[in-house]
Amino acid sequence: MREFIADSKVVIIGGGVVGCAIFRRLAMAGLAPLLVEAAADILDGASKGNSALLHTGFDAPEGSVELSCMQAGYREYLAIKDRLNLPLVESGALVVAWDEEQHAKLPAMVEKAHRNGVRDVAQIGRDELRRREPSLSPRALGALYVPGEHIIDPWSAPLAYAHQGLAHGGRILRRCRVTGGDFDGTRWVLETTRGPIAAGAVVNAAGNYGDLVEAINRPSPFTITPRKGQFVVFDKPAAGLLHAILLPVPTERTKGIVACRTAFGNLLVGPTAEDQQDRGRAEVDHATLESLIAKGIEMIPDLARHSVNAIYAGLRPATQFKDYQIALDRERRWITIGGIRSTGLTAALGIAQMVARDFAEAFGGLRDAEPIWTPVPNLAEDRARPYLTEAGGDVVCHCELVTRREIEAALQGPLPAGDLGGLKRRTRCMMGRCQGFYCSAEVVALSEGRLAS
Amino acid sequence: MTQQSDVLILGGGPAGLSCARALRALGVDNVVLLERERALGGIPRHCGHHGFGLREFGRVYSGPDYAKRLIDEAAAIDLRPRMTVLKLEPAGVVRATGPNGPEDFQAKAVVLAFGARETPRSARLITGSRPFGVMNTGALQQFVYLHGRCPVQRPVVIGSELVAFSTLLTLRHAGIKPLAIVEENARITTREPGSWIARIGFGVPVLTGTRLLRIIGRETVTGIEIDRGFGPEEMECDGVILTGKFRPETALVAPSHIEIDPGTRGPAIDAYFRCSDHRYFATGNLLRGIETAGQCWREGRAVAQMVAAGLENRLPLREPDVRVTLRGPLAYVYPQRIYRDAPTTNPLLFKARVSRAVRGRLSVIVDGSVVWSRRISALPERRIAWCLPSLDAKACQQISVELDAA
Ligand SMILES: Cc1cc2nc3c(=O)[nH]c(=O)nc-3n(C[C@H](O)[C@H](O)[C@H](O)COP(=O)(O)OP(=O)(O)OC[C@H]3O[C@@H](n4cnc5c(N)ncnc54)[C@H](O)[C@@H]3O)c2cc1C
Ligand SMILES: Cc1cc2nc3c(=O)[nH]c(=O)nc-3n(C[C@H](O)[C@H](O)[C@H](O)COP(=O)(O)OP(=O)(O)OC[C@H]3O[C@@H](n4cnc5c(N)ncnc54)[C@H](O)[C@@H]3O)c2cc1C
Numbered sequence: 001m002r003e004f005i006a007d008s009k010v011v012i013i014g015g016g017v018v019g020c021a022i023f024r025r026l027a028m029a030g031l032a033p034l035l036v037e038a039a040a041d042i043l044d045g046a047s048k049g050n051s052a053l054l055h056t057g058f059d060a061p062e063g064s065v066e067l068s069c070m071q072a073g074y075r076e077y078l079a080i081k082d083r084l085n086l087p088l089v090e091s092g093a094l095v096v097a098w099d100e101e102q103h104a105k106l107p108a109m110v111e112k113a114h115r116n117g118v119r120d121v122a123q124i125g126r127d128e129l130r131r132r133e134p135s136l137s138p139r140a141l142g143a144l145y146v147p148g149e150h151i152i153d154p155w156s157a158p159l160a161y162a163h164q165g166l167a168h169g170g171r172i173l174r175r176c177r178v179t180g181g182d183f184d185g186t187r188w189v190l191e192t193t194r195g196p197i198a199a200g201a202v203v204n205a206a207g208n209y210g211d212l213v214e215a216i217n218r219p220s221p222f223t224i225t226p227r228k229g230q231f232v233v234f235d236k237p238a239a240g241l242l243h244a245i246l247l248p249v250p251t252e253r254t255k256g257i258v259a260c261r262t263a264f265g266n267l268l269v270g271p272t273a274e275d276q277q278d279r280g281r282a283e284v285d286h287a288t289l290e291s292l293i294a295k296g297i298e299m300i301p302d303l304a305r306h307s308v309n310a311i312y313a314g315l316r317p318a319t320q321f322k323d324y325q326i327a328l329d330r331e332r333r334w335i336t337i338g339g340i341r342s343t344g345l346t347a348a349l350g351i352a353q354m355v356a357r358d359f360a361e362a363f364g365g366l367r368d369a370e371p372i373w374t375p376v377p378n379l380a381e382d383r384a385r386p387y388l389t390e391a392g393g394d395v396v397c398h399c400e401l402v403t404r405r406e407i408e409a410a411l412q413g414p415l416p417a418g419d420l421g422g423l424k425r426r427t428r429c430m431m432g433r434c435q436g437f438y439c440s441a442e443v444v445a446l447s448e449g450r451l452a453s
Numbered sequence: 454m455t456q457q458s459d460v461l462i463l464g465g466g467p468a469g470l471s472c473a474r475a476l477r478a479l480g481v482d483n484v485v486l487l488e489r490e491r492a493l494g495g496i497p498r499h500c501g502h503h504g505f506g507l508r509e510f511g512r513v514y515s516g517p518d519y520a521k522r523l524i525d526e527a528a529a530i531d532l533r534p535r536m537t538v539l540k541l542e543p544a545g546v547v548r549a550t551g552p553n554g555p556e557d558f559q560a561k562a563v564v565l566a567f568g569a570r571e572t573p574r575s576a577r578l579i580t581g582s583r584p585f586g587v588m589n590t591g592a593l594q595q596f597v598y599l600h601g602r603c604p605v606q607r608p609v610v611i612g613s614e615l616v617a618f619s620t621l622l623t624l625r626h627a628g629i630k631p632l633a634i635v636e637e638n639a640r641i642t643t644r645e646p647g648s649w650i651a652r653i654g655f656g657v658p659v660l661t662g663t664r665l666l667r668i669i670g671r672e673t674v675t676g677i678e679i680d681r682g683f684g685p686e687e688m689e690c691d692g693v694i695l696t697g698k699f700r701p702e703t704a705l706v707a708p709s710h711i712e713i714d715p716g717t718r719g720p721a722i723d724a725y726f727r728c729s730d731h732r733y734f735a736t737g738n739l740l741r742g743i744e745t746a747g748q749c750w751r752e753g754r755a756v757a758q759m760v761a762a763g764l765e766n767r768l769p770l771r772e773p774d775v776r777v778t779l780r781g782p783l784a785y786v787y788p789q790r791i792y793r794d795a796p797t798t799n800p801l802l803f804k805a806r807v808s809r810a811v812r813g814r815l816s817v818i819v820d821g822s823v824v825w826s827r828r829i830s831a832l833p834e835r836r837i838a839w840c841l842p843s844l845d846a847k848a849c850q851q852i853s854v855e856l857d858a859a
Contacts, residue, residue, distance in 0.1 A: 233575075237708040281671065285580040305715070307700075308576045312583065387537070393550035395537045398489055399704065401550075419672075420585060433704060435573035436588060441595035444604065 002189070004198045006173065008034035009365070011190060011199035013178050013213055015042030017158040018340050019205035021073075021348035024161040025356045026203075027170035029366035034199070035162070035170065036192060038177035038209075040451075041418030043158055043425060045207040046344065049231065049282060049314025051258055051271060052154040053245060054088070055346045058113035058121050058146050059095075064323045065354075067116060070343050072350030077152070080349075083373040084160040086153065087263050087380030093149035093245035094124075094133065096140050096299070102249040103141045109249075110144060121146050135241040135300050149245050153263040154345055155425040156376050159415070161348070163374040166414045174418050178206075181216045183332050190216075201333040201363060203355065208279040208317045210325075210338035217334045222319040224339070229271025230284050230313040232292045235433050236381075238267040238306035246299060255342065257295050264400070264428060265381030266309060269296035275318075282313035309433045316341045326354070330362045377406060379428050396446070397439040399432020407443065411450045419451050420444070454557070458531075459483040460760055461547055461560035463538050466495020467519075467746045468737025469566035471509075471753030472760070473527040479761040484530050485558065487549055489537040493527075494520025495568055496591065497746055501598035502622040508747040517598070519746065541565075541709040545732040562732060562760045565706065565720065566753065569738035571616070572698035574668075581668030584675075586692040590620045593694055603627035605692025609677060610634045610657075611665055613641035613648075614697035614834060616743070621655045632690050634659045635679060642697070642834050668693055699743035706739075716785030717741035723773045723790040724801055725759040726752075731770070734760055741785060741804075744836065769794075775849055781856030784808040784833065793849045800840040805854065807831045813858040817841060819849050829856075 010026055012019050015037030026033040039045070054074060060067040081088055097103035106123050113121035124145045129136065132145075162172060173194065180191040181202070188199040206213040214220035239261045248256030259269045269292050289311055296303045318341045319325055325338035335355060340347065360366040378385060386392035387401040394404045410417050410426035417423035420430075420443075429443050430436040436443075459481060462469045465488030473486050492498055497505055500516030507513050510522065524532070533551070540548040547558045571589040586605055596604050606629060610620050613636040624631055634641075634651055639662045641648045648659040666685055667678040676689045701719035712729035714721040719742075720728045720735040727734055736756040737749040744752075762768050773790035786805040803817075810833065816826040825841050 235704075235707070240708070281582055283580065283582050283667075284578075285667075286578050289578040308578070311575045311578060387550050388555055390554035391552065393537065393554055394535065394552055395489060395550070398537060401537070401539075433573075433576075434570055435575050437570045437573060437591040438595075440588060440592045441600050444596070445600045445602075 002196055005195035006034050006171070007198040008032065008171070009200040010034070010203060010359070011036060011188070011197060012203040012205055014045070014205035014207055015039075015162070015172065015174070016045050016047040016205065016207045016344070017043070017348045018207070018337055018344050018351055019203075020158040020161040020165070021352040022203055022205060022337070022355050023165040023170050023172070025352035026359070027165035027168035028369055028371060029356055030169070030369055031366065032169040032171070033165070034197065035165070035172045036176040036178060036197070037172065037174045039418070040175055041422030042162055042172070042174065042415070043155055044421065046315055046317050047154070047158060047207070048421075049229070049312045050154055050345055051231075051260070051268065052152055052262060052345065053258070053260065054150040054152045055343055056118045056146060056148040057116055058118040059109060059250060060116060060343070061322060062112065062115060065326055066324050066343060066347065069324065069347035069350035069354060071117065072353050073347040074350070076349040076353070077157070083375070084164065085375035085378055086157050086160055087378065087383060089151035089261065089263055089380070089382060091149070091151050091244050091261060093146040093247050094129065095144035095146065095247045095249055096129070096136070097142050097249055098139060099141070105249055106142065106144050113146070118146070118148060120148060133243060135302050136246075137299055137301055151245065151261060151263055152345070153380055156379055157345070158348070159426065160374060160376040162415055163376060164372065167372040167374050168369065172415060178213060178216070183217070183334075188333065201335065201359070203335045203337060205337045207340070208315050210317055214336055214338060217329065217332055222321060222325045222338055224279065224317050224319055225275050225277070226279050226315040227318040227341070228274040228276050228282055228313055228315055230288050230292065231268050231270030231311065232289055232296065232308055233262070233310040233312070234267040234269070234296070234303065234306045235309045236265045238303060239265050241300050241302055242267060257292065259296055259299055263380040267303075267306075269293070271314065279315065282315050284311045284313050307433070310431060310435065324351070326351070328358045328362055333363070335359070377409065396442055397427070397429040397432065399434050399438070400428040402427045402429040404446070407446055411447055417447070417451055420447065423447055423451065455546070456485070456556065456558045458485045458558070458560045459764060460485075460562045460564065461545070461558050462486040462564045462566060463547065464488060464495070464566035464568055464737070464739070465490075465493035465532065465534065466566060466568045466737060466749065467497065467523060468568070468749040468753040469495070469564065470523040470527045471750040472564050472566065472736060472757045473530040473532070475754040475757030476760060477527070477529050479757060481761050481764060482529070485560070486527070486530055486532050487536040487538055487558070488532070488534045491535055493524050493532055493534055499591070499594040499598045500619060501594070501626055502619065505746050509750045538705060541705050541711060541733070543710055543730060562734060562763055564756055564760060565728070565733060565735045565739055566737045567702040567705070567739045569699045569701050569742045571696065572700055574695055577695065577698070579668060580666060582670055584668070584670035584673050586670065586674035587668060588692070588694060590616050590623070590694060590696045593620060594623050597623050597627045603629055605629070605694070607632055607690050608692030608694050609688065609690045610694045610696060612636065612696040612698065613643055613659065615643050617696040618643065618647065618650070620694050620696050621651065621657060625655065630655070631657055631694070632688065633657060635663045635665055636661045637664045638662070699738070701739045701742055703739070714785065714787065714789050716779070717787055721789040722787060723792065724788045725763070725768050726756045727759070727768070740787060775852050778851070778853040780853060781813070782808045782811050782858060783854065783856050786854045791849075791852055800842050802838065802840050803854070805837045806835070807833055807837070807856065809833060811856065811858050813856055815854070815856050818853050818855060820851055
């Protein structure tokens with residue numbers, strides 16, 4: 001008999017936002033799932049660097065799995081956000097037309113949005129656009145107004161899902177990469193860098209490695225070609241220049257460059273869309289960053305007076321197909337959640353609902369439990385942060401106003417930060433305008449020997 | 454409850470502390486100083502090496518000893534560490550937070566002394582991955598001198614301003630020899646014999662005319678790509694210390710009602726160090742980026758005199774009469790706003806920097822005639838300073854500073 005390091009009814013491979021949402025849902029259904037993540041902490045893949053928008057699906061392909069997951073995910077996020085203490089910046093979005101050709105496309109986009117069930121989308125003229133966004137370049141001809149598009153915190157949300165899953169009896173193993181596996185007719189034995197794991201069923205939510213993990217079960221019907229998106233984040237004063245999210249009129253090739261505020265009170269411009277082979281490395285490059293800044297200034301001329309805080313890049317798990325690659329192999333007890341390319345932050349909760357439904361139908365054993373709510377610390381700028389509360393003012397990170405107590409809290413609990421990146425995502429320390437000039441030595445000293453996973 | 458005082462000093466570095474001490478000497482003693490760190494002293498607190506105090510105290514101190522002396526001299530003032538200033542508002546209202554939560558302050562005069570910091574990797578838009586091990590000198594010093602550890606063993610130092618030598622000293626203190634100093638210009642920025650000192654004194658090669666192309670490494674730095682003029686080469690290293698390119702710490706000024714000068718990137722001031730809101734004064738590195746601690750110390754003292762004059766209603770209350778305009782390769786000139794009759798500031802002291810290495814004639818032109826002129830040979834990293842005899846009260850509709858490259 002082999003010794004297993006874990007034996008679970010269901011193992012989820014991948015601790016991105018999608019894996020975390022599935023973990024939460026299956027844990028709440030009493031399955032005590034195990035989530036395994038290769039990196040030192042969760043959210044180290046595609047979910048590390050996105051635009052943080054909660055989409056309505058107004059422009060998603062009609063009738064797609066993506067659209068239904070996005071809309072279900074959107075609804076559930078709104079329903080649970082207060083219980084988990086997650087933010088929602090109700091900014092709305094404007095799809096701005098910069099030339100006649102784009103302008104001509106707006107009416108059809110309104111119709112599509114309505115067919116997609118997003119009925120409050122309407123076209124607005126130049127004057128109303130100016131009134132709504134006085135800092136926008138006067139070159140803008142008009143726009144589509146999408147009131148339901150919102151801004152959220154891309155890390156606290158999945159972190160809250162993971163915490164709720166843990167509270168419901170789930171388990172998370174980090175620094176645990178699945179390297180292979182065998183199905184013996186009743187269950188899976190997964191080989192991992194930490195040792196073998198027995199699993200009653202497997203969910204592949206491996207993001208940019210989805211096709212490689214899929215090959216453990218079958219020749220992968222899809223191939224991942226990571227699509228990189230680079231971003232520039234401007235300092236907080238720039239956030240005053242924009243109210244709504246500025247979306248471009250999409251072309252055939254890409255969704256294009258967005259400009260929007262962030263939940264943390266900055267303003268970001270991005271992402272690009274660059275295909276690459278490397279699945280783990282998301283580099284930024286000088287020329288592209290400069291072109292993003294130029295693009296931002298073209299849309300919002302006053303941005304020229306503002307300085308850059310941060311630069312980053314994320315990798316979308318893109319496949320040769322447009323839609324999500326979701327499948328359930330009843331015989332071999334394997335669920336595939338692949339190619340969640342550019343809308344996974346929104347869709348994750350919806351995908352999780354679908355997985356739970358499919359799982360119940362195929363294998364049964366799910367039950368309804370009273371939810372245990374696990375609110376996470378608030379990092380959003382529009383709501384009270386600890387530095388403003390009584391006795392909370394012991395600030396360590398001066399740019400993002402992160403207190404000692406917040407850092408201490410992120411190093412403890414059921415899912416403490418696994419590395420410095422995880423600590424940054426949990427607290428925002430070192431993520432501000434000085435990028436650690438003032439606080440990095442202090443933060444590293446505070447976390448020394450305590451970044452365990 | 455709002456805490457009232459005559460003067461509020463924000464920032465406890467050399468400029469703020471020297472202002473505090475000088476105010477006291479001028480008989481202004483209802484003064485509160487807020488500093489967000491747990492210890493006062495500003496940047497010198499973590500400059501463990503020597504090189505401070507000669508001009509102001511006649512002897513050479515290490516940074517921490519210098520900071521200690523500054524604190525001792527300001528001790529009679531209400532010094533409040535661990536108080537983070539959050540917001541600057543009109544009427545001298547300042548919002549802050551500290552160990553007891555939010556606190557509000559109001560003063561007749563507020564002195565901004567927030568200092569300056571180096572430009573981080575992000576704002577330099579450097580190509581590559583974003584691993585741990587890329588940092589500024591300020592962070593490196595805190596690792597080494599405040600926490601007794603060095604996060605890198607084989608780093609490369611980028612830039613050759615004076616602060617790069619502070620980096621070399623800091624690394625030497627940690628027993629570490631960097632692999633090289635990389636400078637993109639054809640010559641080093643610090644006055645020669647800087648490269649000689651680097652090579653001979655520290656055994657560190659100086660690669661001039663060399664560009665940093667990319668940072669490599671996943672979790673930590675594993676190397677960089679440079680170009681010495683013959684195309685990309687890889688160089689193994691475990692850290693990248695980005696030195697210099699200082700910028701004023703205007704995090705609170707930028708979103709406030711106070712005007713910022715695009716040249717200095719600090720608050721625009723008049724000859725009394727007053728900002729566009731006359732309740733606010735600015736001093737030290739916040740004015741324009743880096744100068745030596747001694748220079749900031751003198752600016753702290755100078756601003757104290759103006760603050761005291763303001764408290765005695767000896768400064769003009771109207772808006773400044775003219776704004777200085779610039780022509781030619783000048784990065785900035787301050788003060789940016791001038792009064793025709795300048796009772797407390799005779800003669801008028803200007804400071805400037807050029808935007809590129811240049812030889813030429815620098816002139817001050819008032820209403821079309823040259824009132825002052827000098828031939829200069831200047832580098833962007835060196836301060837140019839000159840005095841103007843007081844302006845003619847009745848004239849002066851326009852004043853411009855012009856640099857004609859020869
Ligand atoms: C530039 C950009 C902008 C975006 N903007 C938005 C937006 O505004 N709104 C929105 O809704 N969505 C957005 N997205 C999409 C969203 O970020 C992704 O859809 C989502 O993050 C995908 O999550 P995932 O969990 O599928 O993948 P990942 O986050 O990549 O998670 C997969 C995880 O699996 C782990 N893993 C891989 N192989 C193994 C193995 N063998 N063993 C163990 N673990 C393994 C990886 O380490 C990784 O952590 C954007 C994406 C990008 C890149
Ligand atoms: C790495 C390095 C090495 C140097 N080496 C030398 C040298 O060898 N010799 C020399 O003469 N000079 C040296 N200098 C320059 C010198 O240290 C500085 O010029 C001097 O410290 C500037 O004084 P300052 O008071 O203007 O700013 P700082 O010393 O930067 O002080 C500003 C203070 O304001 C505080 N502050 C900022 N924001 C807030 C806020 N919101 N609320 C409350 N407090 C706030 C900061 O915490 C800080 O303590 C060096 C500088 C650096 C960066």
